[in-house]
Amino acid sequence: MRYVYLILALICFNIYHVQAQNSRQLSGTIVDSTRLSLPGSNIKLKNELGDSTVTIADVNGKFSFPSVKGNKITLVITSIGYDGLIKHYTLQPDNKPVVLDPIILKSATKQLGAVTIVGVNPVVFKEDTVQYSVSAYKVRENAPIEDVLKKIPGLDVDKDGTVTAQGKQVTKVRVNGKDFFGGDVLSATKNLPADVIESVQVIDDYGDQANLTGIKTGEPDKILNFTIRKDKNYGYFGQATAGDGSDLLPKKPGVDNDNRYIGLLNFFKFKGDQQISVIGSINNTNVNTFSYGTPTGGGGGFGGGGGRRNAARGSSSSTVNRDGITDAHSIGLNYRDQWGKTLSVYGSYSFTNNTTFTNSTTFQENGSATRSTSNQISQTTTNPVNHRFNFNLEWKPDTLNYLKVTPTFTYSGSDVTSYDSVSSTRQEVINKAYTSNSVSNTSSPNYGISGFFNHRFKSTKRNLNIGFNASSVKSYEFDNPINKYTIGVSSVPAYQYVYTDSRTNSYGVNVSYLEPIGKVSYLELNYAFNHSFTSSDKETDTLYTGNRFHKYDLLSNNYNYTFTTHRFGLNYRIIETKYNLTLGIGGLPANLEGINLMNNVSTKVNTFNIVPAASFNYTFSRSQALRFNYNGSANQPSFSQLQPVADFSNALYPVQGNPDLRPEFTNNFSLRYNAFSFQSGNMFLIGLNFTQTNNKVVQNIITYRDFDEAVLTANPSLRNLQNTNFINYLNADGYYQGRANFIYSKPWSERKYTLRVGGQVAYTNNIGFSQDVDSLNNFTPIAKNIAKTLTLSPQVRFRVNIDDIVDAEAFSTLSLNKTNNSLNTVPSSNVKSIDLGINGKNYVWKDWTISYDYTKTLNYGYSGSIAIKNPNIFNAYLERRFLKDHRGTVRLAAYDIFNENTGYSVINNGSVRTESNVNRLGRYFLLTFTFRLQKFSGKAPSEPNRGFRGGNGGGRGNDGPPPGGGPY
Incomplete structure (x- = not known):
């Protein structure tokens, strides 16, 4: 019986040895055109055997696949706000680790149909701006944007509707970068429907001059900026109570x-x-x-x-x-x-x-x-x-x-x-x-x-x-x-x-x-x-x-x-x-x-x-x-x-x-x-x-x-x-x-x-x-x-x-x-x-x-x-x-x-x-x-929809005012 155990041990060792000989570590970095890292990027790897695996870039834009089989691989890289990219590689026939050259993504100029975006980057930090993706914080359809704000880390909404960001009261609201009702906070947060909002930006605002020139003086105000979804930028929404x-x-x-x-x-x-x-x-x-x-x-x-x-x-x-x-x-x-x-x-x-x-x-x-x-x-x-x-x-x-x-x-x-x-x-x-x-x-x-x-x-x-x-x-x-x-x-x-x-x-x-x-x-x-x-x-x-x-x-x-x-x-x-x-x-x-x-x-x-x-x-x-x-x-x-x-x-x-x-x-x-x-x-x-x-x-x-x-x-x-x-x-x-x-x-x-x-x-x-x-x-x-x-x-x-x-x-x-x-x-x-x-x-x-x-x-x-x-x-x-x-x-x-x-x-x-x-x-x-009543035209972004956020619609894409579409 012990001979059987010995034979099985030898077989397992040979299988492991063969796998080790045919797998290696593959790593790389995702950056933009300015060489700034793109954390949260989605990387999908496919090999010549038909196997595939997915990983996400870390805070420094780095990714790693610990065990890659085969010599011919394909990487599909996506990141919110950037054009998707497909890259093919032929690797050396050995098991040495491979470090790829930095992979550069370009800012998005059009919506690609060939790449499926899996997941959503909930947060992006910029110099004076923290941007939150609304689709990452689900609320029921027809809910006001205030319901989303209550779920966002770093934001706080009092019972009176006062919004604070990082402990400081928000004093103004904009829509697509322009003041909404003179910047009045509550008129926007309690009335704008979350269904039409793409992202919420919390901005340290130094005034119009600083926004244009980059010259910042004084203490900034906290303001909110809501960006409208492109597929909702043609149509109307009405509600009466x-x-x-x-x-x-x-x-x-x-x-x-x-x-x-x-x-x-x-x-x-x-x-x-x-x-x-x-x-x-x-x-x-x-x-x-x-x-x-x-x-x-x-x-x-x-x-x-x-x-x-x-x-x-x-x-x-x-x-x-x-x-x-x-x-x-x-x-x-x-x-x-x-x-x-x-x-x-x-x-x-x-x-x-x-x-x-x-x-x-x-x-x-x-x-x-x-x-x-x-x-x-x-x-x-x-x-x-x-x-x-x-x-x-x-x-x-x-x-x-x-x-x-x-x-x-x-x-x-x-x-x-x-x-x-x-x-x-x-x-x-x-x-x-x-x-x-x-x-x-x-x-x-x-x-x-x-x-x-x-x-x-x-x-x-x-x-x-x-x-x-x-x-x-x-x-x-x-x-x-x-x-x-x-x-x-x-x-x-x-x-x-x-x-x-x-x-x-x-x-x-x-x-x-x-x-x-x-x-x-x-x-x-x-x-x-x-x-x-x-x-x-x-x-x-x-x-x-x-x-x-x-x-x-x-x-x-x-x-x-x-x-x-x-x-x-x-x-x-x-x-x-x-x-x-x-x-x-x-x-x-x-x-x-x-x-x-x-x-x-x-x-x-x-x-x-x-x-x-x-x-x-x-x-x-x-x-x-x-x-x-x-x-x-x-x-x-x-x-x-x-x-x-x-x-x-x-x-x-x-x-x-x-x-x-x-x-x-x-x-x-x-x-x-x-x-x-x-x-x-x-x-x-x-x-x-x-x-x-x-x-x-x-x-x-x-x-x-x-x-x-x-x-x-x-x-x-x-x-x-x-x-x-x-x-x-x-x-x-x-x-x-x-x-x-x-x-x-x-x-x-x-x-x-x-x-x-x-x-x-x-x-x-x-x-x-x-x-x-x-x-x-x-x-x-x-x-x-x-x-x-x-x-x-x-x-x-x-x-x-x-x-x-x-x-x-x-x-x-x-x-x-x-x-x-x-x-x-x-x-x-x-x-x-x-x-x-x-x-x-x-x-x-x-x-x-x-x-x-x-x-x-x-x-x-x-x-x-x-x-x-x-x-x-x-x-x-x-x-x-x-x-x-x-x-x-x-x-x-x-x-x-x-x-x-x-x-x-x-x-x-x-x-x-x-x-x-x-x-x-x-x-x-x-x-x-x-x-x-609401009627919007254009194709909604690709994202899970299980009864939340609405987002239906029909008609043409986002390239211009569509001819119609039914209310829903």
């Missing part, structure tokens, strides 16, 4: 439990370069279509809202966390086209008319020699009206010249009525209590124009850029506060009529010239000039009778001020394929002048700052990049911080500005590192930021105590100030803030499961001042408080995403806000909250969807002066798709089922700590019907 609902409770006096209604309309038309979009909404479910520069918009879905600190981040909740209850009306139009060969135009108009009711409770603690607190209950109704129009003209007559001009117009106005009940204490004794009724209205039209011209010199790398801007803002405001004291002496007039008429005119110009001094090096000269003039005429009447106005000079003001800056700079730049470097130096003189026309008293402050400039970007590969940036800037004080006359419109905190304030100067340092593995799909991002400000404008709280009667007799004006906190402003050095954020994402099983760990930590060294006026009218020395605040918000998420079965996420988030104060009269605080939750959608019986969203919030560390709960927020809906091509959808939804939706916040600012809670829209039920 109507809904009605109620909280199903009897109507109670003073309680908002009216019926709920919603009506939404979205329409998008794409015809090559021409794009037309119309979106609108009518509802009383706190859904806003436009944000107007604030993260409180919404639209397009059944959610939105202004999330507070303790909102569960990244949840797909439909509970609206915007403070108050809003009745919203809005409509908007966005237009883009190419007029001829040289002129591109795009612009938008939007309108909103909302009414919001808020009911809030606020507790405030002030640090001074004697501890004081205040409690305030407020009810406010606000009716803001906004118009916004902007238009862009881009003229490019040839390859050397470019001109962009942007005229703008905005109008904002509001009518506000409020009721406040306030009590304040000193040394635990109530010293003042009063009620305040106020009516106010404002109107503010704003006219502006901006633009820039760029000229690239022929046959050289010289570049000249000229930018300009001008604006005129007129503001009119009327206030009528009426105060009634029940305890203590009034510190403000009981009755006031306040008229304020102001205007700010500003203009600026900047010039930069780039001169090559080598193959990759440049010198840049730049100059920027900015000038603004503000005039404000404020008239106050405290004795209004009938229709007669009595001007009270002590509370009236006519104040003008100008702020002028010049910035000179010289930069040295190196621009290489894998890295670029900027080193420079600049000077920034600033002039701030003010004059009080009531008494002809003027002030003048001149400053000069040396501004070094530095930035370094290094691209290790298309999946790994490092970036460092430094910049400095001057910031002028606001009008309220400068004007020298006391403002008693807020009885709790009268304010008087300081005309001797100096402009702030801020130094900002940032460092960012990105890494992505095309093989595993793991992603790691980390960002560090440090900000330091000289001459920081901070509050000085002056506390007036009880005065001796002799002092009051000698100074009658002090009688109303006793037991009052008065706000003034001072400059202070020592302010700084450091922030760090990171995200690690690990998917597996073809991204069916994803674990995300991330968070943000910040440390702030803030400054505040306080000062007491004793019983003899003597000012005590100014006391400086240093408030050291640590905020920490780690989070863990686990997502399950199985096509057409389930899309769910469990999450846990900790929010910590801890402040230690150097003055022992200012109490420290340690407030934290924990969010635990799960949200998701289950797809059953093909056309049914069950959605759920539950968040439990645990709050700790509040003072107990306001009512704090640990709310359970639970939302759910049942949805059914029907009609041909799923054109119709009916949904029955329940929001805030436990009726516990309330907002809480805590703010530490120098010597003042503020806690508050505010009402939000509570429990209600809503039945909605949605109808969709």
